[in-house]
Structures are given as C-alpha cells and as structure tokens.
Amino acid sequence: MRMVDVIHNKRSGKELTEQEIQFFVDGVVSGDIPDYQISALLMAIYFQGMTEKEQSTLTMTMMTSGDHLDLSEIPGVKVDKHSTGGVGDKTSIPLAAVVAALGIPVPMISGRGLGHTGGTLDKLEAISGYRVEISEQDFIEQVKEDKLAIIGATGNIAPADKKIYALRDVTDTVDSIPLIASSIMSKKIASGADALVIDVKTGAGAFMKTLADSRELAEALVGIGKGVGMQCMALITDMNQPLGKAIGNALEIQESIELLKGNGPADLEKLIVVIGGYMAVMGNKATTVEQGQQLCEDVIHNGQALERFRAMIKDQGGDPRVIDDPEEILPQAKYRITLPAKTSGVVSKIVANEIGVASMLLGGGRQKANDKLDYAVGIMLNKKIGDSVEKGEPLLTIYSNRKKVDDIKSLLYGNIEIAKQAQKPKLIYETIG
Ligand code: URA
Numbered sequence: 408m409r410m411v412d413v414i415h416n417k418r419s420g421k422e423l424t425e426q427e428i429q430f431f432v433d434g435v436v437s438g439d440i441p442d443y444q445i446s447a448l449l450m451a452i453y454f455q456g457m458t459e460k461e462q463s464t465l466t467m468t469m470m471t472s473g474d475h476l477d478l479s480e481i482p483g484v485k486v487d488k489h490s491t492g493g494v495g496d497k498t499s500i501p502l503a504a505v506v507a508a509l510g511i512p513v514p515m516i517s518g519r520g521l522g523h524t525g526g527t528l529d530k531l532e533a534i535s536g537y538r539v540e541i542s543e544q545d546f547i548e549q550v551k552e553d554k555l556a557i558i559g560a561t562g563n564i565a566p567a568d569k570k571i572y573a574l575r576d577v578t579d580t581v582d583s584i585p586l587i588a589s590s591i592m593s594k595k596i597a598s599g600a601d602a603l604v605i606d607v608k609t610g611a612g613a614f615m616k617t618l619a620d621s622r623e624l625a626e627a628l629v630g631i632g633k634g635v636g637m638q639c640m641a642l643i644t645d646m647n648q649p650l651g652k653a654i655g656n657a658l659e660i661q662e663s664i665e666l667l668k669g670n671g672p673a674d675l676e677k678l679i680v681v682i683g684g685y686m687a688v689m690g691n692k693a694t695t696v697e698q699g700q701q702l703c704e705d706v707i708h709n710g711q712a713l714e715r716f717r718a719m720i721k722d723q724g725g726d727p728r729v730i731d732d733p734e735e736i737l738p739q740a741k742y743r744i745t746l747p748a749k750t751s752g753v754v755s756k757i758v759a760n761e762i763g764v765a766s767m768l769l770g771g772g773r774q775k776a777n778d779k780l781d782y783a784v785g786i787m788l789n790k791k792i793g794d795s796v797e798k799g800e801p802l803l804t805i806y807s808n809r810k811k812v813d814d815i816k817s818l819l820y821g822n823i824e825i826a827k828q829a830q831k832p833k834l835i836y837e838t839i840g
Contacts, residue, residue, distance in 0.1 A: 410434065410444045417451035422458050432468040432567045442574060449571065449580040457585035462627060463634050465585070469593035472567040476543060476599035478514055481550050484638075485512045486690045487600035488682060489591060491615070491624070492526070493608040494763035495649035497659040499527050500557070501666045501707075502679045502686075504716040507554035508706035509683075509699075511690030514550045515557045516564070516598045520772050528559050533657040533737060533782035537725035553718045565593040582614055588627035595632070602638035602689035604682055605629070609836065610647035612759025618643065618836060629840035638689050640840035644678060645832055648757040648792050651675040655771040655785015655806060657737040664733050667713040674791070674834050680704055681835060738783035740806035745789075746819055748796045755829035757792055761822035765815050769807050784808055786819075793831030 408430045417423055423431075431448060434440030457465065478485050486506060490496055503513045517527035517539075528539045539559040541549070549556040568590050575581045595603055605628050608614070609621035625641035632639030651672045653662035665671055666679070680703045687699025706712040713730060721727040729736040766772055770781030787804045790796050802823055805812050 410440050410448075414444065414447045414451055417448060417455055420455050423461050423464075425464050428461065428464045428468050432465070432472055435567045435570050436472050445571065446574050446578045446580075449575055449578060449583075449586065452585060453580045453583040456583075459627075459630055462585045462589055463631055466589040466592045466596065466631050467635070469565050469567040469571075469589060470596045473563040473565050473597065474561070475597045476514075476561070478547060478550070478599040481512050481514065481547060483510075483512050484602055484690045485514050485550075485600045486602045486604070486686045487513065487515055487595065487598065488604045488606065488686065489595055490606040491587075491591070491608050491613065493646035493650060494612040494759040494766075495651050495654045495659065496608070496646070497527075497530055497651065497653070497663050498606065498675065498678055498682070500530060500660070501663045501671070501675075501712070501716070502683055503555045503557055504667060504719065505679055505683050505703050505706055505712040506686045506690070507715040507719075508711040509687055509690065509692045509702055510554065511686065511692055512550050513555040514546065514598070514600060515555070516560055516594070517557055518559070527557060529780055529782075530656045530659050531557060531725070533660050534720060534725040534729050535736065537720060538723050541723065549719075549722050553715065553722055555715060555719050556723065557719065558723075560594070564597045568593050584620070584624050584627055587614065587624060588631055592628060592631040596635055596637065600637075602686070603632055604685050604689070605632075605639070605641040606678075606682060607641050607643045608646035609643050610645055610759065612649065612763060613646035622837065622839070625837075625839040633840070640685060640838060642682065642685075642838050643836040645834050645836070646759050647832055649759050649762050649788065650678065652788040652791070653785065654762055654766045654788070655769070656780060656782040657739075658785040658787055658806060660729070661733045661737060664713070664716070664730060667707060667716055668710075669708045671707075676707065677834055679707075685838075740783040740785075740808050742805075742807045742810055742812075744805040744807060744812055744816075745801035746803050746805065746816060747799045748790075748802050748825060749798065749820070750825050751796065751798045752825040752827055753829045754790045754792050754794050754796055754802070754823065755826035756822070756824035757788065758822040761818060762786060765805075765818050768815060768818070769805070769809075769812070781808055791831075793829055796825060
C-alpha cells in the first residue's frame with residue numbers, strides 16, 4: 408500500500424477501508440509515514456469528513472496503537488466523565504467526588520490545558536504535593552479504596568493520537584468533528600471505564616461555536632462509544648460565558664472546595680447535579696435521573712462528597728489541609744485588583760474565550776507547550792450574565808503577581824458588555840444518547 412493512494416482516495420471523497428486506516432495509524436506510530444503525508448491526509452479528512460464506519464475504525468485503531476487499562480478487578484460499574492473543555496470548567500473535580508460519594512467507582516484520566524486556562528491536572532497540581540502520575544496498580548487500588556482517582560495518562564495511551572494531535576495543532580485541522588471524536592474516544596476507551604458521560608461545550612469559549620456543530624460532535628462521540636459497547640451519553644452545555652465564577656488553577660480548586668461545602672455558584676452546582684444524576688443511573692445507584700440528582704444534592708450538602716475529595720488528595724500525596732484552610736494552603740497572588748463597571752445596567756456579555764486569554768496572559772495558562780504555570784493567578788467574576796450592576800461596582804477581581812495589569816483590564820473591558828436588560832443564558836441545551 409502507498410500513502411499517496413490513501414491520501415488520493417480521501418481527497419476524492421471515498422470511504423477509507425479498514426486496511427487503509429490501519430496502514431495509516433501503523434505508519435504514524437512507527438514513524439514510517441512522514442509528517443507531510445500525515446498532514447495531507449488530515450487536511451483531506453478535514454474537507455471530506457468521515458463516515459460513521461471510518462470514524463469507529465480510526466478510533467479503535469488509534470486505541471489499539473497503545474496500552475489499554477484493565478479495570479476489571481475494581482468491582483461495580485466504572486463511570487467516567489469527559490468535557491470537551493471550556494473556561495472556568497472545573498466540573499470534573501467536584502463531580503468525581505460527588506459520584507464517588509454515591510459508592511460509584513470513578514477512575515478518571517484527565518489532561519492538561521490546550522490553551523487559555525489550565526486543564527484538570529494543572530488545577531489539581533495547584534495543591535502542593537498532589538501527584539498526577541501514579542502507577543496503573545496504585546490507580547486501581549486507590550479507586551477500590553476511595554472510589555475515585557484523578558490522574559494523567561499512564562504508560563502509552565493512544566500514541567497515534569499524540570502524534571496526530573500535535574500535527575493538527577500546527578496544520579489548522581483541530582476543529583474537524585471526526586478527528587476530535589476519534590481523538591477523544593480512543594483515549595476514553597483505552598482508559599477502561601464501562602460508562603461515560605460527555606459534556607460537549609458550545610459557544611464562544613468552546614471548540615464548537617454553534618449548536619448544530621456541537622450536536623454533530625455529541626452524536627459522533629456517543630455513536631463511537633455505544634458502538635464498542637460502552638454506556639454513553641452526552642449533554643450540550645453553555646460555554647458562552649465562563650462556568651462558575653473562578654478562572655485560574657488555585658482559584659478553581661478553592662471554588663471546587665466551596666461547592667463541596669454547599670457554597671458553590673449556582674450554575675456549577677446545577678451542572679454537577681445534572682451530570683451526576685445520569686452517572687448515578689449508569690452506576691446503578693438510582694433508577695431515575697431525578698432520583699440520581701437528589702442523591703448528588705444530598706452528598707454535596709451533607710459533606711460526604713467533600714470527604715471523598717479529602718481522601719483522594721491525601722492518597723495522591725496532596726496536602727489535605729487544603730480542604731479546611733484553602734487560602735492558607737493554596738498559592739496566593741500578590742495583587743487583587745478590581746475592575747469597576749463603567750455604567751449601570753445588566754451584564755449582557757462575558758466572552759468566555761477572551762476571559763480565558765486574560766487568565767492565560769496573567770500566567771494561568773500556557774502560550775507554549777512547556778510554559779510553567781502560575782497557579783495563583785486568575786480572575787474571579789463578581790457578576791455573570793443577567794446580573795444587575797451599578798456604575799463603580801466591581802465586575803470582577805484580577806488575581807495577579809504583577810502590579811501593572813492595564814493590558815488585562817482593557818482586554819476584559821472589551822469583552823464584558825452591560826446593557827439595559829439581558830436574560831440569564833440557558834445552561835443545558837440538549838442531551839444525546
Ligand atoms: N480533546 C482531545 O483529546 N482531542 C481533540 O481532538 C480535541 C479535544
């Protein structure tokens with residue numbers, strides 16, 4: 408087989424055969440196919456798309472290109488959650504503790520930030536000592552004992568995806584639905600959970616800017632999961648404004664702890680309870696989603712979920728005193744600078760991706776892959792869309808380790824609008840699967 412023929416077939420709109428996809432993935436992993444031919448095929452896929460069969464084959468071939476975790480010695484239905492990512496999206500952290508408190512094992516393998524703000528692992532590493540790299544056997548033992556662990560990929564999960572993702576990043580082929588779906592699902596299937604809820608973010612701060620694209624991605628993800636016998640469903644949720652109030656690694660850990668003490672922002676708690684309700688049904692702890700949601704609310708408000716979080720932090724080497732005294736244990740920024748509203752009215756726009764960029768520029772996210780993060784910095788929103796504001800009242804607080812933040816202020820002013828009136832946006836648009 409010749410790679411140039413595989414490229415030609417896709418470029419001409421043909422469905423690739425299993426052999427062609429296997430040849431491609433093998434060549435990516437072995438290094439036999441040069442980057443320019445991989446990139447050419449990615450661009451052909453970007454323009455021609457892929458059939459359902461091609462997407463499933465690409466997913467499974469990338470999945471089997473590396474290690475596959477065997478979690479069968481953990482009793483019960485293992486339930487995982489994935490988010491396509493957004494600004495202020497710390498949902499996985501408190502959610503894992505909530506679902507674990509229901510007695511459902513949550514073995515979560517997460518990632519780092521791709522741009523904007525940090526990813527789940529970056530946020531957890533704001534807790535001093537927290538280890539995201541633990542052995543597969545320790546991961547399994549911890550999930551048996553605590554019912555949850557959140558770690559980085561162990562060993563060699565989907566190496567083909569690693570190489571392909573790096574090339575997509577520099578060839579502007581990231582936002583291709585078949586490529587996103589196969590990338591996410593190859594890693595999720597390799598991670599060994601039995602059931603998966605996917606939170607597909609939609610809007611300005613998400614990969615998918617429109618509801619139609621988000622729906623197409625959600626359907627592709629769920630189709631691939633169900634195709635391999637996983638219990639799988641997706642929710643399409645809002646990412647026009649940041650989720651919750653905290654953006655920045657330590658600030659998001661602090662907000663997660665507050666949520667687990669029953670004092671979280673309303674939108675974050677609602678999302679956790681809704682997703683947790685589906686996970687409770689998948690994990691056989693509730694017969695209806697409503698009953699599952701009630702159970703999630705109970706463990707948030709009776710402290711049981713907080714205790715799961717404490718156990719996980721302790722067992723992964725983090726300082727568990729962070730639960731009782733987050734301000735003392737988490738890194739703190741030198742300066743807290745408020746951004747006063749220039750007019751009175753109702754907040755009508757907070758452009759999520761630009762707020763993420765502001766946090767990144769303060770040092771909370773990476774501009775280059777190996778940039779070091781400043782865990783302490785970020786933004787704490789004081790107002791969200793639909794909230795009334797008086798002229799001079801703080802819209803938000805900037806947490807910074809540099810004194811001069813005029814660039815950040817003007818970026819933020821340019822991306823927050825105040826109008827005469829505005830509605831609170833919908834949080835959950837659709838469920839799929
Ligand atoms: N996350 C992934 O793992 N892969 C993608 O392609 C996009 C988001």
